[in-house]
Amino acid sequence: MCRAVRFDESLERLPTAEELALLATASLKDEANLFPKPGLVNWRSSGSHTDMTIEMMHASVDAISSSFKAMADAAKKADRNNPESLSALRMTVGAIGRAAEVAMLKATGGVNTHRGAIYAQGLLTVAAGLAEERSALAAERVAALAGHIASIPDPGFEAPATSHGLVVRKRLGLPGAREEAQSGFEHVRLFALPALLKSRKAGLSEAASQINALLALMATLPDTCIAHRGGLAGLQAVQSGAKQVLDLGGVGLPEGSAAYEALCRQMEEQKLSPGGSADLLAATLFLDRLLAFWVEERNHSLGKFMESLELKIPAGQPIKDAQVQMGVVASGDMEVLYDGVSDKRDLTVKITSSVDNSAARWSAIFERLSVMQGLPAGIMVIHDFGATPGVARIRIEQAIEAAKEQEA
Ligand SMILES: CC(C)(COP(=O)(O)OP(=O)(O)OC[C@H]1O[C@@H](n2cnc3c(N)ncnc32)[C@H](O)[C@@H]1O)[C@@H](O)C(=O)NCCC(=O)NCCS
Numbered sequence: 138m139c140r141a142v143r144f145d146e147s148l149e150r151l152p153t154a155e156e157l158a159l160l161a162t163a164s165l166k167d168e169a170n171l172f173p174k175p176g177l178v179n180w181r182s183s184g185s186h187t188d189m190t191i192e193m194m195h196a197s198v199d200a201i202s203s204s205f206k207a208m209a210d211a212a213k214k215a216d217r218n219n220p221e222s223l224s225a226l227r228m229t230v231g232a233i234g235r236a237a238e239v240a241m242l243k244a245t246g247g248v249n250t251h252r253g254a255i256y257a258q259g260l261l262t263v264a265a266g267l268a269e270e271r272s273a274l275a276a277e278r279v280a281a282l283a284g285h286i287a288s289i290p291d292p293g294f295e296a297p298a299t300s301h302g303l304v305v306r307k308r309l310g311l312p313g314a315r316e317e318a319q320s321g322f323e324h325v326r327l328f329a330l331p332a333l334l335k336s337r338k339a340g341l342s343e344a345a346s347q348i349n350a351l352l353a354l355m356a357t358l359p360d361t362c363i364a365h366r367g368g369l370a371g372l373q374a375v376q377s378g379a380k381q382v383l384d385l386g387g388v389g390l391p392e393g394s395a396a397y398e399a400l401c402r403q404m405e406e407q408k409l410s411p412g413g414s415a416d417l418l419a420a421t422l423f424l425d426r427l428l429a430f431w432v433e434e435r436n437h438s439l440g441k442f443m444e445s446l447e448l449k450i451p452a453g454q455p456i457k458d459a460q461v462q463m464g465v466v467a468s469g470d471m472e473v474l475y476d477g478v479s480d481k482r483d484l485t486v487k488i489t490s491s492v493d494n495s496a497a498r499w500s501a502i503f504e505r506l507s508v509m510q511g512l513p514a515g516i517m518v519i520h521d522f523g524a525t526p527g528v529a530r531i532r533i534e535q536a537i538e539a540a541k542e543q544e545a
């Protein structure tokens with residue numbers, strides 16, 4: 138993927154508070170949607186969670202998005218070179234973070250869908266609101282600044298009587314979300330972001346690149362969500378399982394992919410879920426999007442204002458048990474994911490596009506495909522980065538063909 142760094146920083150503007158909140162919420166939704174994921178909620182299954190669904194994850198993100206905007210607004214009014222201003226900011230965002238937790242619990246009927254994510258993403262949003270750098274090094278600096286803010290005492294914080302993280306710390310002496318934040322998100326900087334960028338550079342799909350970044354976190358992070366359910370033995374098994382997949386070349390290679398599928402199955406059987414790693418994957422995607430904001434070419438081609446659309450099209454039988462991915466996330470191209478899971482007779486198409494006002498264009502493409510060859514029921518997810526209608530049609534047809542081959 139092309140990453141040209143613009144050197145005349147004065148020409149570039151900084152993201153607004155609204156844009157930062159959009160980047161934060163888009164990163165959380167991307168993390169939730171990513172599949173297959175071990176034990177985590179995704180758009181195909183609820184993994185090892187009996188009390189969460191993908192719809193609940195999305196509702197939760199929508200409920201907390203205004204909190205990210207409020208945090209970024211507060212950061213933009215603060216002076217990063219003035220310790221008193223930073224202490225006041227720490228108190229303000231602590232209060233906003235706690236209010237976000239209340240909003241999350243209200244939206245989910247009491248389920249903790251994003252506690253760790255509110256904390257990590259909140260701190261990073263605040264740091265990005267304070268940051269003035271626009272260069273390729275900015276992600277590092279934003280993470281370090283977030284670590285600094287996390288280390289400032291918050292007098293408004295009342296420690297809960299207990300939490301999963303506190304139980305794990307007491308029983309096993311492991312660090313958790315706070316220590317990770319205070320380190321300047323070192324697992325994100327040292328492992329996840331490099332894994333994401335390296336996978337993309339090797340030509341892997343966006344989904345595969347994100348999975349490799351998740352694995353880089355799972356292999357190294359003391360994830361208190363895993364340790365709470367599985368103890369030290371569970372955590373060690375997950376870490377070595379993730380490391381094994383990476384040693385086999387990650388999900389970009391057949392052996393790595395097979396080992397990943399086995400790890401996903403094993404974690405679901407053991408009811409383990411890497412919630413902390415998932416939060417940090419979203420944090421990684423947020424920093425990556427910030428990088429993209431500052432990089433002119435990607436800024437133009439991928440766009441900050443990705444349009445989201447959903448179409449429902451009458452369809453035939455689903456292509457049972459098929460699960461395919463076609464195309465690449467690159468300028469002029471698009472990625473299509475098809476999943477044959479459905480008990481209905483329609484195809485749900487979820488499109489994220491860098492092209493504005495594209496609803497009519499997509500409706501026309503799908504109408505034509507429906508008339509010409511019929512469409513299978515199921516779910517189709519499209520990440521479009523300016524593909525022409527011709528390329529779009531080919532990718533969709535390829536995905537359907539590949540799904541039929543899987544079924545056969
Ligand atoms: C620090 C938080 C996450 C509480 O942590 P604690 O470990 O006590 O609680 P709990 O187990 O409920 O949640 C921790 C969550 O962090 C994530 N996590 C787990 N392990 C890790 C890890 N090693 N690194 C990063 N995140 C992790 C998981 O999603 C987990 O669910 C947070 O709720 C908090 O203190 N909020 C106060 C409000 C605040 O200050 N906000 C400011 C910025 S928004």
Ligand SMILES: Nc1ncnc2c1ncn2[C@@H]1O[C@H](COP(=O)(O)OP(=O)(O)OP(=O)(O)O)[C@@H](O)[C@H]1O
Binds near residue numbers: 169
């Ligand atoms: N896709 C995801 N699926 C599940 N959890 C996620 C996902 N993304 C992030 N998380 C994080 O995982 C955390 C789940 O935390 P929690 O410690 O309550 O785990 P739990 O194992 O579901 O709890 P319980 O054992 O009570 O069901 C959330 O705070 C959230 O930030």
